[in-house]
Amino acid sequence: MNVHSFIFVPEMRTRDENKEAAIREKAMKMIVDEGFDGLSMQKLAKAANVSPATIYIYYKNREDLLNQLFNHVQQTFYDVALAGFDPLLSFEEGLWIQWKNRLKFILKYPIHFQFYEQFRNSPCINHTDVQISTFKESMKLFVMNAIKKGEMKKMEPEIFWSVAYGTLYSMVKFHLQEIKMMGNDFKLTDAKMKIAFEMVIKALKP
Amino acid sequence: MNVHSFIFVPEMRTRDENKEAAIREKAMKMIVDEGFDGLSMQKLAKAANVSPATIYIYYKNREDLLNQLFNHVQQTFYDVALAGFDPLLSFEEGLWIQWKNRLKFILKYPIHFQFYEQFRNSPCINHTDVQISTFKESMKLFVMNAIKKGEMKKMEPEIFWSVAYGTLYSMVKFHLQEIKMMGNDFKLTDAKMKIAFEMVIKALKP
DNA sequence: TTTGTAAATGAATGTTCATTCATTTATATT
């Protein structure tokens, strides 16, 4: 027994990081394609090319897997959403960056987004909310400043969120074809974003 | 064998309508409380106080049960949403009636609404769309008229829908606590509806 | 009261599920 035994134990087989990622991605794909009941541990193991038992090395159980997936996606989302954003920006510029960032995330990780939305709308959420503070605090500060500076009407945060982002998320869902309105598709372009954004700004101004 | 045999066969045990309703309501409750994977036919049978086999008298299988539930809720929704509505109404008045009707439905049938939303956001929808035409045609006519009369900016239907209803549905979800923003609750009162509605009208006007 | 019919049932079936465990494998250090 060497001196490192209690600090760092190096004599071991190393983890295959690819396996972890494969499990994560396949799990989200299965949930998006087939729903929560479509995700079984054995089907997931087969899809990710691992043994069922391997999944239980990375995740305590099925529920833990789902929660860790959710937290992973949430963290990625926060990172993308905060890029280039500063709560001291002007209201219009700041909100536009938010819209663009959110769309960027959705187009880059459509599976992650759809998994996230499905999870959020599902009943059995374990609101872990560990790392969230930074993001939420930043957003709160941004809105408070906008009101103080007279760039936005004073209103409850839920009403603000609904006007500012409810509109955006609705368009995104049309874009991802979760909801088909008429026969034809709706493609969310930059131009359409701008049109809707101008309307939202008009609505929020004092 | 009597003369009625081929037209009306009355010598039979009558159906218990209560059972059908019990199955329907309990099924939606289970899905809203525990998600789609929380609905098992045996648990449902126990909750509705019937035999598992009885469910299969009313519904071909699990999938058929879900689809029939969805269609049932959709029909109820359309009935409520169209009450007092006329596509020839002024834009502002017509849209306000829509908002009030939709909220009325949601407050009267919160379980139905939450089931409906969960179903719409789930991947495996069999878009049956049988009786929908009347409702959708009425809505389309209403929006076309509003544009023609210059009460509303010309825009794609999906953008209109997102601004007009995306906002409302977002507030409703806050109200039903599907999404908790801060610690405290958000109660969607008539006054708050009116505030948001005025903002939306401002956004949509030319 | 008897009778024909469909409603309603409880037990049974075969399948799929999440999870576990005894064993094997790969690797970083010695």
Next chain:
DNA sequence: AATATAAATGAATGAACATTCATTTACAAA
């Protein structure tokens, strides 16, 4: 090369799953 350790595994387990079926039950007409 030897070793210690955790990674990785395939087969196994028992529970829960959707669905079926041989019976029984209730009802409306005769």
